[in-house]
Amino acid sequence: MKRLLIFFTFVSGIMCQTTIDTLSVTIYPEFSYPGVAMEYKFDKNFDDNFVFPVPSQVDSVLYTVSNENSEFEEIIQVKNNSLKSVSQNGNHTIYLFLDKFIKNPGPRDFSYLFSSNQDINTFILGVQIPFASEDFDVQSSNISFEKVRDQNGLTFYQSISSNYLKNTTSDIFLSYYNPHGNTSIEYAANISTQDTDIEVPQTANDRFIRYPFLTWEPMIIFILLTIFMVLFYEINQRKND
Numbered sequence: 065m066k067r068l069l070i071f072f073t074f075v076s077g078i079m080c081q082t083t084i085d086t087l088s089v090t091i092y093p094e095f096s097y098p099g100v101a102m103e104y105k106f107d108k109n110f111d112d113n114f115v116f117p118v119p120s121q122v123d124s125v126l127y128t129v130s131n132e133n134s135e136f137e138e139i140i141q142v143k144n145n146s147l148k149s150v151s152q153n154g155n156h157t158i159y160l161f162l163d164k165f166i167k168n169p170g171p172r173d174f175s176y177l178f179s180s181n182q183d184i185n186t187f188i189l190g191v192q193i194p195f196a197s198e199d200f201d202v203q204s205s206n207i208s209f210e211k212v213r214d215q216n217g218l219t220f221y222q223s224i225s226s227n228y229l230k231n232t233t234s235d236i237f238l239s240y241y242n243p244h245g246n247t248s249i250e251y252a253a254n255i256s257t258q259d260t261d262i263e264v265p266q267t268a269n270d271r272f273i274r275y276p277f278l279t280w281e282p283m284i285i286f287i288l289l290t291i292f293m294v295l296f297y298e299i300n301q302r303k304n305d
Contacts, residue, residue, distance in 0.1 A: 084114075084180075088188040090220075093174060094242065095192055096249045098167055099123070100174055102160040114149035118142055118160060126159040169245045179233040187228035191221045191238055195248035200240040207234050 088105040095101065104116065118125070122142055129136035131154030140147060140158075149156060165172065178189070191202045191209070202209055202221045209221040244251055 084182060084184045086186040086188070087180075087184050088190070089178065090190040090192065091174075091176065091236070091238070092192045093172065093238065093240070094165060094194050094247045096247055097161055097164075098247055099164040100162040102162070104156075104158040104160070106156055108149060108153065108156050110151060110153050112149065116147040116149075116158065118145055118147050119162070120145060121163040123161045123163065125161070128157045128159075129154045130157075131155065165242075167245050169241075169243050171239065171241050173239045174237070176236040176238075177233060178236065180228060180230055182230050184228040185226070187225045189223045189225075189234070189236070191236070193219045193221070194240065194242065195251045196244060198241040198243055200238070202236065202238040204234055204236045206232075207236070 084106060086106065088103075090103040090105075092101040092103065106114070108114065125140045125142055125147060127136075127138050127140045127150060129150060129152045131152075134152075134154075136150070136152055136154075138150075140150075147158070180187075189207060193200050204223075207223045207225070209223050211219065212222045213219050244254075246254065
């Protein structure tokens with residue numbers, strides 16, 4: 065099968081009026097979506113004003129906000145390659161769904177350039193490793209990653225930076241080979257539904273090895289001894305007579 069090479073370049077910047085306390089950006093390559101999904105998480109007050117420039121490859125944007133009083137979820141339209149934060153107080157999560165991969169086995173390559181026009185107190189960057197991916201590699205010129213596992217058993221390459229200064233750029237390159245062409249969720253579902261041979265546990269009788277000579281040879285020996293004793297007795301009786 066012809067190897068397919070898919071290459072994405074994603075340039076993202078953030079403009080806001082105040083310092084971002086904590087921003088979490090997670091890259092999900094082919095997890096539940098047949099492409100690359102980006103997740104932004106941050107806390108926002110009504111006075112904050114964030115604008116997220118987004119690339120033209122974005123298919124759709126899902127915006128969610130959760131707080132003690134309400135839940136907000138909406139598909140947001142991107143205008144002029146930018147996305148403005150909604151005016152709601154709470155925990156904000158933005159999902160950016162990029163162009164789809166071709167659903168065939170083959171190599172995957174992704175390039176992501178992150179930049180911020182505002183200081184970030186804590187910047188968390190993570191890259192989820194697709195299930196059953198081969199030769200997964202993530203690199204950056206100014207970010208060091210370490211391998212971690214979350215409470216759901218998913219494995220990530222993660223970096224945590226303090227005092228991430230504005231106008232700093234971080235280029236992230238990841239590559240891997242997808243041997244099945246499915247998303248991680250599809251792959252896990254296929255594995256769970258496959259029929260597997262169940263090995264029947266051995267019973268005590270199965271583990272005991274029966275050797276035929278343990279039954280027949282003693283019987284033959286007993287019969288021969290009996291015949292010999294009878295003959296010996298007859299011979300002695302004739303001599304005595």
